[in-house]
Amino acid sequence: MGKKPKNKNIKRYISIAVRIIVSVGLFATLIILNLKNLANIPELLKSLNIGFVLIGILFYFFGIALESPRWHSLLTAHNIFIPQTYLLGSVLIGFFYSTLLPTTVGGDAYRGIDMHRTFKIPLNKNILAIYLGRFLGVISGIIFLIISFCLGMYKHLSKSLTLGFLIVFPIIIFIIVITVIPKKFKIDVLFGKIKFLKRFSNNILEFSNVLDSYKHKGKVVVISFMYSILGNICTFISFYFTGLALKMNVSFLSYLFIVPTTWTISNIPITLGGMGVRESTLVLLLKEFGVSSGSALTFSLIVLITNILIAASGGLVYIIRNAAYRHKKEI
Numbered sequence: 001m002g003k004k005p006k007n008k009n010i011k012r013y014i015s016i017a018v019r020i021i022v023s024v025g026l027f028a029t030l031i032i033l034n035l036k037n038l039a040n041i042p043e044l045l046k047s048l049n050i051g052f053v054l055i056g057i058l059f060y061f062f063g064i065a066l067e068s069p070r071w072h073s074l075l076t077a078h079n080i081f082i083p084q085t086y087l088l089g090s091v092l093i094g095f096f097y098s099t100l101l102p103t104t105v106g107g108d109a110y111r112g113i114d115m116h117r118t119f120k121i122p123l124n125k126n127i128l129a130i131y132l133g134r135f136l137g138v139i140s141g142i143i144f145l146i147i148s149f150c151l152g153m154y155k156h157l158s159k160s161l162t163l164g165f166l167i168v169f170p171i172i173i174f175i176i177v178i179t180v181i182p183k184k185f186k187i188d189v190l191f192g193k194i195k196f197l198k199r200f201s202n203n204i205l206e207f208s209n210v211l212d213s214y215k216h217k218g219k220v221v222v223i224s225f226m227y228s229i230l231g232n233i234c235t236f237i238s239f240y241f242t243g244l245a246l247k248m249n250v251s252f253l254s255y256l257f258i259v260p261t262t263w264t265i266s267n268i269p270i271t272l273g274g275m276g277v278r279e280s281t282l283v284l285l286l287k288e289f290g291v292s293s294g295s296a297l298t299f300s301l302i303v304l305i306t307n308i309l310i311a312a313s314g315g316l317v318y319i320i321r322n323a324a325y326r327h328k329k330e331i
Contacts, residue, residue: 025276044246044298052245053302056238060306063234067091067133070227071111074129077220080121089317090114096314099275099307108134132214133224140228141260142172144236148257156254156289172264235259242302246295250286258285279304 068088075082093114094107108130115121154162214221236255243250262281266274279300286296 029280041294041298041301044294047247049245049247052241056240056242056245056302057306057309059234059238059241060303061310063231063238064091064095064310066227066231066234070133070136070224070231071129073220073223073227074132074214075121075126077214077217078125078129080119080125080129082115082119082121086118089321092310092314093318093321094314096311096318099311099314128214132221133228136221136225136228137231138264140225140232141263143229144232144256145169145260148253148260151253151256153254153257158288161288232259238306239303242299245302246299248286248291248295248299250289250291254289258282258289261285275304275307278307 065088068084068091071087071091072082072084090111094111096107097110098107108127111130112123112127115126116123154165157165236252236259239255239259240250240252243255262278262285265281266278268274268277282300282303283293283296286299287293291299
């Protein structure tokens, strides 16, 4: 019996190590493949419009910060009222955990634990709100992706990439549908019979219960969804201004395709905070839209630095909160 916790810890450390290696490996591969373009970066930085970069960073921050009012509205549906300033701090700390810390405690897990520890909120109610918030974010991203395809953004892509999207996209839609109504497709029964999928059975049913708990709270869900839409729009604006700073000839509408695609791929949990995957995806997609390799690489590095800066601000909030908590205990 004593060996199980030890084995569990070993698996955690292996998982962390693998994610670090994959992150570093992908980022190193990106640099190696673009070695010739590194020489162009100093020249691009000289002509960089700093004002546009700062606007881009500001809107990127807004896109993340809008998670706070979305979370707040979903919590109020269960008569849980937490100051939005506190929720914003937790969102930033969660971003810090997800982006910079090599740990199995992700940002969402921290947010759940933090609310439970500080305000004695039942973990299940808070996790329900966080899960649904993430789900609404995914749905809003897919809507923008569909809009971008309707507006002909696929014309910029190579045939192989377009074919890949046409294959993968319906699969994603199907997964979302069966996640929303698993019992209709008897997914819980199927997962229960297959050993490999058995551990996901409870997660599928839990998320179905999340949606059921908000079934009669349509107004709250709509408001939360609008925050998700605004969050995406802020990121589009951020990327657009970053592109303008580099004098890239990429239309605003192009980011309706680039951003959701990049976020979907970078959310695959194989690296730390999507690092490496995000930058590689951005470079690939921007080149599809006619951006030079040097500009695409510089763009991805600016996005990486922006993520690190915002994550660092979350780390600062974490330090201040801990200092205030210790001071309060001493008093």
